[in-house]
Amino acid sequence: MTVHAPSLRQEWQIGPFRKGDIIAGLLGFLVLIGLAAGVGRLFAGMGATTSLTDAYPWGIWIGFDFALIAFSGVGFTIAAVVHILHLHQFQPLLRPSILAGLFGYVAVLMLLLLDLGRPDRFYNFLLFYNMHSPLFEICWCVLLYTTVLVLEVSPDLLANLPWKWPLRLVYRLMTPVTIIGITLSTLHQSTLGTLYLNMPHRLHPLWYTPILPVLFYISSILAGLSLGIIAYKIAMAVRGQKENPAIAIGLGKGIVAVALLYLLIRVGEVIYAGELPLLLTWTPLNRLWLGEILFCSLIPIVLWATPSLRRQPWVHWVAPLSALLGVGMNRFNATLAAQSAPTSAFYSPSLLEWFSTLGIVAAGMLLWYLAVRFVMGSAVKLGYEQH
Amino acid sequence: MTTTQSELSRRDLIKGMGCGVAALMLSSAMVAHPELAHASDGEESDSAWGILIDLTRCTGCQSCALACKETNDRPNPNQTPIGLDTDAYSFVEEKQIENSVGQTESVYVKHQCMNCLHPACVSACTVGALRKTPEGPVVYDADKCIGCRYCQYACPFGVPAYEWENPLGLIHKCQMCADRLAEGESPACVAACPNGALRFGNRKQLLAQAHAQITSNPGRYVDKVYGEYEVGGTSVLYLSPVPFSFLGFPELGDEPNPRYAEAVMKQTPAIALTVASVVTALHLFMQRRQQVNGEATVHITSQKPGDEL
Ligand code: SF4
Ligand code: SF4
């Protein structure tokens, strides 16, 4: 890639020194700290390095993991908008989004490896089957879908090869691969909700419902569309291009529909299950529940649905970030806050858990930044994707 | 972008999303029906073993807990365990309760894996390292385990313990002495009890005996055998002199906990097929619509030269 970097730099008018590089440097620093923390965990074990216990066997690693999977839904949602719904006005979102999806899943896999008690046997799910296990299905789908994402971003790499047949092959496969990717995403995004169905004794009734898979799926679309806007905006800034506000507004209207649907099902379920009285007291858990609703549904709906607001540039940041915060909160609450441990145990993540998590998230962002800056769009630039 | 285009795009977007979500909701509606749910291991076989624990007979002597340590080669074999962990697969807890005349009294409760009939840990385990045997024990294959610790979340009794100090940690739990059972012996804890508080036998017969004991000893027991129905039934059963909730036994429904998750998991092929076909149909439909509308046919990977990325 480096061979082509100089020409790309000129082409996209990337200056010698930019704000992005400072941020990239900071991210690199976090990655180094995270690396040290990760190595520490692998050699010293989780007892010495984390706050995890038998009462709270999963901590922020899993919380971030599940939030990141939802955010990485950006890959399949934007692919669906552009390739399946053929809304080609959203094409400019596609590449930054697929890259964000890919590096999101890369971060997910790294976190998972730290969290596994036997990282040396991570491949065991390929050898031993349990069709009843949500986690088994998630492992398979994440593996297969990461492969799909690699294929989806591959044209920009393959275009630089001396041989053209791999590129042609990938182009031929692109439609089926996209459809497979959406299917795999639907499966594991919803199965993340199924995972919690095995915990009726632990999960608070405001979160526990048999329709968790549906809620997890819809919220991953919400997070995906929202991250798509952010990825697009940052990518345009990195590449020094002007963004088209109509794109964010168009997608924002779609987000209103998805957020409304989520709101209806989420609140409807609470009413249907007769759990409304649970909300009438002012407890920390209720505040978290209301916070989720506020951030992932109400704020995005109001901001995107109000014509005078959605034209404001700040809304194009605040509305998607609010949705991401809300969906992220949901995954963290389901994993931690809304779980009642069998004993009156307490979990507060250790520093090493924080450092390793931040390091891995930073690694994902850094890789995305580098890919957007130096690799993205090679296939177009080199003339292989044409009208 | 002109207004008409953006209007169109919004309608399309909503329509498309609606289709996908509707398909998934259809599948999940089927899932919400409990009659579709089946727990992992079918019906209990008539010959399965069980353990009946009579709390009125237990004196808290700890013989069972120490015998358990010994038979499972746990460290510090002479140290009385105070909780379930990787060093102790069983322990005896002292519970202070107030009796009918207002005095405090001790009831000793032996804890270990309940070896459920429809074990949630088995249903959850990513790689099938946990398994319910037809004989009754829920056994663990340490060679398969990847240490994901999902079993710890799934178990409604907080049983599986993880080796936190080991960089390559594994799960530990009572496996109802499956090895001893295979050799025709009773579980080590049962064999060690000097007070007849633990009884090993055919689960169905133990249940019948337990109910007979309740009827023929009025006032001695509460009229309930814990484990007869809880989460679909457990191989380990308890008789108690006081309501089980006084002793901290979790109040669980009669349905196996994994029922919803398993019902959803069973739908996996159906969901995959539904989504794949809806998405394909949508793709073809939208493509055709664009052609009809006279818009340019854009190949899936193509862009106009000079487009923004
Ligand atoms: S008590 Fe827990 S660990 Fe034991 S079989 Fe039941 S679910 Fe599994
Ligand atoms: S920790 Fe081991 S036994 Fe428990 S669910 Fe994971 S793989 Fe299965």
Ligand code: SF4
């Ligand atoms: S059955 Fe065996 S492993 Fe289980 S508590 Fe008794 S002695 Fe321990």
